[in-house]
Structure formats: C-alpha cells, structure tokens
Amino acid sequence: MAAGTTYKTCGCRTPEGRLLGKKCPKLRRKSGSWSPTHGTWYYQYELPPRPDGTRRNPIRRGGYLLQDDAEAEIGKLHELLAITDDPDHRHRIIDLITSTLKQHKRLPEPEEVRRKIRTGQALDTTITVGQWLTLWLAGRKGLRASTIRSYHTHIHGHLIPVIGHIRLDRLRAVDVEAVFEVIDERNDLIIHARTTGDPALRARVKGCRVVGAATKHRIRATLRAALNKAIRERRIDLNVASLIELPPGKRPKALIWTPERIEQWEQARDAYITAKAEIRRAQLGGRGHSNRIKPIDAYIGTPRPSPVMVWTPEQTRVFLDRARGHRLYALYHLIAFRGLRRGEACGLRWADVDLDAGVIRVRWQITQIGGTTQQGRPKSEAGERQVTLDKHTIKELAAHRARQNHERLVAGAWVDSGFVFTDATGNSLVPEYALDQFQLMAMEAGLPPLRIHDLRHGAATILLRAGHDLKVVQETLGLSSITIASDTYTSVLPDLARQSAEDSAAILTKGPGGEKKSRLPDCRADRDKGA
Incomplete structure (x- = not known):
C-alpha cells in the first residue's frame, strides 16, 4: 500500500536568500512541539507504479493550517485507491487523481468515482x-x-x-x-x-x-x-x-355564467377597454382617432371568473340559434350535444359515422401547434370511444353531409379527404378557424365569452341537469378518470339548482319589453361563408 506523510514548512529564507523550508527554527517551539502560528502543513503521497513498473511522481500538496487537514487528504487518497482491486480500474483512478489535481487543484470525490466505476461510466467526464x-x-x-x-x-x-x-x-x-x-x-x-x-x-x-x-x-x-x-x-x-413541495395544483372548477357573473365580467370588460385605450393613447402621443379597441379583442381579452366557464342550456340554445346557417353549424352542435373535444370534432371522418345506427366512433383528432396541424389518436385510451347520437344530432349531421356534397359539386377542385368537417375545398379543417368563428358568433349573440372547449363542458352540464351521474359524464366525454369529472363539475351542481330558480323567476318578472338586453356590442360580421 502506498504511504503518505505530513510535514510542516514555511517561506522563510537565509540572509543569502536560500529557502529554509522544513528547517526553519520558527516551526517548532523551544519544547519541541510545532508552532501553531508559523508555517503551513503539507502532505506527500507515493502513488503505485505505472503498469510498466516505472515510478510515478509523488503527490505534494500543502497550504493547510492544520495537520488534520493534510492527513484527511491522505485518507481520501487511501479511499480512492481502495475503491477497486481491478488493476485497470485502479490505474484509471490514479490518472483521474493526477488530472483532477492539475486542473481543479483538488482530489476527486470518492463516492462520485465509486458510482462511475459501478455503472461503467468514463471517470474523466461529467454531465450537467x-x-x-x-x-x-x-x-x-x-x-x-x-x-x-x-x-x-x-x-x-x-x-x-x-x-x-x-x-x-x-x-x-x-x-x-x-x-x-x-x-x-x-x-x-x-x-x-x-x-x-x-x-x-x-x-x-x-x-x-x-x-x-x-x-x-x-x-x-x-x-x-x-x-x-x-x-x-x-x-x-x-x-x-x-x-420539493408545491402548492396543490387543483383543476379549475367549472362555473356557470350566472347574471351576477355576467354583470361583473361586463364591468371588467369596460375597464379593460378604458385601460387599453389609455395605453394606446400614450403610445400614439394622444392621437385619439387611433385609440378604438376592436370589440372582439375586448371580448376575448377580458379576464373571466374562472378558466372554465359554462353556458347555461338556455345560453347554449341562443348560440346555436345564432350559428344556424353557418357551414360549420353541425360541428358546434355535435360538441354542444355530445361533448367532443375540438380536435376530435375536426378529426372526425365519415368512415367513423353511422347515422343509421346513430353512433360515431371517436378514433382521431387534429391538434394545432402554432401554425401547423397534426393528426393523431385521442389524448387517452378513454378518448377512443363510441358515442351514441340523439335524433337531433343525427338530423344535423345528415344535413351537413348534404351540404358538403353540394360544396363538392360546385367546388370544381375538391379534395376527398374523408373528414366530416372540412374547409370549402375539402381539406381538413384548421381547429383555430373553428375557434375564431365560434368566438365571433358568441359575441354577436350577446353571450359572455367561452372557449370552444367549454362548449364541451356545457354538454356535461346538460347531462348533469338531466339527472345523469358523473359516470355517464365520464364515458360520454371520454375522460380517463371519474375523478376528473368530479373535480371539474361538482361546482356546477349548486349553480344549476340556482339557475333553475333564476329561470323560473325570470318568467314571472320579465317586463313587456322582454328580457334585459346584454350590453355586449353588436358587431355582426358576414363570416358565415367560406372557411
């Protein structure tokens, strides 16, 4: 076994300029013990010879205030060389010791070397x-x-x-x-x-x-x-x-758009418009003619009471009445009635639709990442499901197929993609376009804002209001766990009960002029044609 020794030295010199080193008389007291204030401790360690038997240069390191520190380094060298009995590994460890001392002025950590030897990693590489x-x-x-x-x-x-x-x-x-x-x-x-x-x-x-x-x-x-x-x-x-402990990441609760929440949102929208106008006025140097905010920007940009908001069935009916006649009406109807995801509706193919049996098979979806789209399977195994259609949805899909056949005849150059919902030339539908049209028509209908994904949540709300349990919601919407349905929709149940009371009261309190109109801007645009 290679041996290591410690010694003390200093930088004192003779009158002639020669370094005294270990011979300096100040290193020891008169009693012969080491001086605690003069000089520093060093160690010397004799490494095992090279594979060819030649002697390696000994390790000499110093500058330690305490002898124990120098001896601890010797102990670490003993530990490094005792990691393995394999001669090849031992020589690799010795090479690592000399290179680490040269580059980093310290010894390798024994535990790190032990782990690399055990896992077969290169000793001289590290990874961040x-x-x-x-x-x-x-x-x-x-x-x-x-x-x-x-x-x-x-x-x-x-x-x-x-x-x-x-x-x-x-x-x-x-x-x-x-x-x-x-x-x-x-x-x-x-x-x-x-x-x-x-x-x-x-x-x-x-x-x-x-x-x-x-x-x-x-x-x-x-x-x-x-x-x-x-x-x-x-x-x-x-x-x-x-x-690491983090605050609980609970799923956002779904909230119904009650009259109180609509009023709060409208106030926030007005404040949003004012704030945006002030910012633009400052940016444009006070030129007021350029400070108008597009209604759709305020409609989308105003924060909502919850990330997941749900229309009442009555509000959903108002939207569907507004969307009727749009070439994608059947898509919104399908999401609202049967709870498909936007990507699942866009990815639906006629081969998976059986109107005679009244079922569709959800097997594909189109996802959009930035400006690109990609076709793939639904997001979970539960997402691949068979959905039973009601007679109203069957009727709307049949009407949509007739409309699509007419578009095929007049298009001239039609792409036979096989998708249920396409653009005006038969190509697969871009999900973002379906969202843009949805938000525009919702605003024009005087409804509070919603994501198209929240229209799917509305389908769950209708099921709950009809008396079905969360298990039915889970299977219809293709949720991977009933816990997801519970976490998302339990907050809807009290609102449904309250909304039914509000609906009943509204019938009795409605004035001769009809219900109070929303203050949402009427910005109806003729976008019902073309995709």
Missing part, C-alpha cells in the same frame, strides 16, 4: 443538468407532438435557464426550489405589468404567460422523470425533485 435533460428528451420516442412541445417548454423555458449549468450529481433540492422562485418572480412581474399598463413593463413580458399551480406540478414531473432515468442509469442516487 442541462446536458442530461437534453439527452433525456432526445431519447423519448413515440410521444405526441404536443407532449414533446410541453417537455421542451419545461426544459428550455424553465429548468435549463436556472439549473442547467449545475453538475447532475451535484443538483440539490435548494437548486430545484430556485426554479419555482424564478417562476413566481416572473408571474409577479407579468401581473404587475398587466395591472399598471406600463408600456415598458408590458414589452418586457410580451409573449409570457402566468405559470399556474398545475403547470408548476407538470414542470416538476418532467424533472422528476428525467432524474428517475438518471437513477436507473446509476448516475445519481437521489431524486431531489421529489423532495
């Missing part, structure tokens, strides 16, 4: 968190484009900017906590910019969105999955992402 996350993402095969996009956003938008530079095996829980501290700071800045309307602040956060509790949980889940893979490859021993 950013490098590992990128490698992990590249190895994820067979995922949906939307899933890959989410992982990419989590990794490159939130994780790498904060912890990407840290060595994977040195990542700590406090480092992961810093990721969410940065997110909270950015959230505060975005909210402040929106509240104050400061143009400079708004420019800084342009394109940024507030990251909610549920998204934070997904970001942590992405990191946790990547670190679990690192544990399986024995690159690390502990998944520090599992140690």
Whole structure:
C-alpha cells in the first residue's frame, strides 16, 4: 500500500536568500512541539507504479493550517485507491487523481468515482443538468407532438435557464426550489405589468404567460422523470425533485355564467377597454382617432371568473340559434350535444359515422401547434370511444353531409379527404378557424365569452341537469378518470339548482319589453361563408 506523510514548512529564507523550508527554527517551539502560528502543513503521497513498473511522481500538496487537514487528504487518497482491486480500474483512478489535481487543484470525490466505476461510466467526464435533460428528451420516442412541445417548454423555458449549468450529481433540492422562485418572480412581474399598463413593463413580458399551480406540478414531473432515468442509469442516487413541495395544483372548477357573473365580467370588460385605450393613447402621443379597441379583442381579452366557464342550456340554445346557417353549424352542435373535444370534432371522418345506427366512433383528432396541424389518436385510451347520437344530432349531421356534397359539386377542385368537417375545398379543417368563428358568433349573440372547449363542458352540464351521474359524464366525454369529472363539475351542481330558480323567476318578472338586453356590442360580421 502506498504511504503518505505530513510535514510542516514555511517561506522563510537565509540572509543569502536560500529557502529554509522544513528547517526553519520558527516551526517548532523551544519544547519541541510545532508552532501553531508559523508555517503551513503539507502532505506527500507515493502513488503505485505505472503498469510498466516505472515510478510515478509523488503527490505534494500543502497550504493547510492544520495537520488534520493534510492527513484527511491522505485518507481520501487511501479511499480512492481502495475503491477497486481491478488493476485497470485502479490505474484509471490514479490518472483521474493526477488530472483532477492539475486542473481543479483538488482530489476527486470518492463516492462520485465509486458510482462511475459501478455503472461503467468514463471517470474523466461529467454531465450537467442541462446536458442530461437534453439527452433525456432526445431519447423519448413515440410521444405526441404536443407532449414533446410541453417537455421542451419545461426544459428550455424553465429548468435549463436556472439549473442547467449545475453538475447532475451535484443538483440539490435548494437548486430545484430556485426554479419555482424564478417562476413566481416572473408571474409577479407579468401581473404587475398587466395591472399598471406600463408600456415598458408590458414589452418586457410580451409573449409570457402566468405559470399556474398545475403547470408548476407538470414542470416538476418532467424533472422528476428525467432524474428517475438518471437513477436507473446509476448516475445519481437521489431524486431531489421529489423532495420539493408545491402548492396543490387543483383543476379549475367549472362555473356557470350566472347574471351576477355576467354583470361583473361586463364591468371588467369596460375597464379593460378604458385601460387599453389609455395605453394606446400614450403610445400614439394622444392621437385619439387611433385609440378604438376592436370589440372582439375586448371580448376575448377580458379576464373571466374562472378558466372554465359554462353556458347555461338556455345560453347554449341562443348560440346555436345564432350559428344556424353557418357551414360549420353541425360541428358546434355535435360538441354542444355530445361533448367532443375540438380536435376530435375536426378529426372526425365519415368512415367513423353511422347515422343509421346513430353512433360515431371517436378514433382521431387534429391538434394545432402554432401554425401547423397534426393528426393523431385521442389524448387517452378513454378518448377512443363510441358515442351514441340523439335524433337531433343525427338530423344535423345528415344535413351537413348534404351540404358538403353540394360544396363538392360546385367546388370544381375538391379534395376527398374523408373528414366530416372540412374547409370549402375539402381539406381538413384548421381547429383555430373553428375557434375564431365560434368566438365571433358568441359575441354577436350577446353571450359572455367561452372557449370552444367549454362548449364541451356545457354538454356535461346538460347531462348533469338531466339527472345523469358523473359516470355517464365520464364515458360520454371520454375522460380517463371519474375523478376528473368530479373535480371539474361538482361546482356546477349548486349553480344549476340556482339557475333553475333564476329561470323560473325570470318568467314571472320579465317586463313587456322582454328580457334585459346584454350590453355586449353588436358587431355582426358576414363570416358565415367560406372557411
């Protein structure tokens, strides 16, 4: 076994300029014990010979105030050389010791070397968190484009900017906590910019969105999955992402658009229009003629009471009356009555429609990421389902097929794509177009704003109001768990009871002039033709 020794030395010199080193008389007291204030401790360690038997240069390191510190380094060298009995591995460890001392002025960590030997990794390479996350993402095969996009956003938008530079095996829980501290700071800045309307602040956060509790949980889940893979490859021993506590990321509750909520939203819309006008006036130097806000911008941009808002059945009926005659009416009818997702409705094919039996099979969906669309399977196994149609929906789909056949005849150049809902030339429908038309017609009908996905939630509300239980809602909407239905829709039940009371009272209190009209602007546009 190679031996190590410690000694004390200093920088004193003789009158002639020669270095005294270990011979300096000040290093010891008169009693012979070491001086506690003069000189520093060094160690020397004789490494085993090279494979060819030649002697290696000994290690000499110093500058330690205490002898115990120098002896601790000798102990670490003993531990490193005792990691393995394999001669080849031992020589690799010795080469690592000399190169690490030369480059970083320190010894390698025994536990790190032990792990690399155990897992067959190269001893002279390290990997950062950013490098590992990128490698992990590249190895994820067979995922949906939307899933890959989410992982990419989590990794490159939130994780790498904060912890990407840290060595994977040195990542700590406090480092992961810093990721969410940065997110909270950015959230505060975005909210402040929106509240104050400061143009400079708004420019800084342009394109940024507030990251909610549920998204934070997904970001942590992405990191946790990547670190679990690192544990399986024995690159690390502990998944520090599992140690982080986050506020519960509960699903947003669905809320009914009651008269009180509509009134609150209209007040917020008016304030939104005023604030936007002030900002534009400041940007344009007070030229008022350019300060008008498009009604659709105010309609979409005004915050709603909840991310998930639901029309009452009566409000849904108002929308369908407005949409009747639009070439995509059957699509909105299908979502409102049977609760398909937007992508599932756009991806529906005639081959999966049986109007005689009154059923459709949901087997495909079209998703839109930015300006591109992609066809694929529904988002979960439960999403692939058979949906029974009511007689009204059967009638509307039959009428839509007749309309489409007429469009095929007059188009001249028709693409026989096989989709139920297409553009005017037969190509698959862009989901964003269906959304734009939906929001425009909803505004023109004087209804409070809704996502087209919330029209699907309205189908669940109708089922609940008709007395069906959450299990029926789960199966009809293709939810993977009844828990999702419960978390989303239990808040709707009290509102349904109250709304029925309001509807009854409205019949008795309605004046001769009819119901109170909404203050939403009437901006009817002739967009019912063409896709």
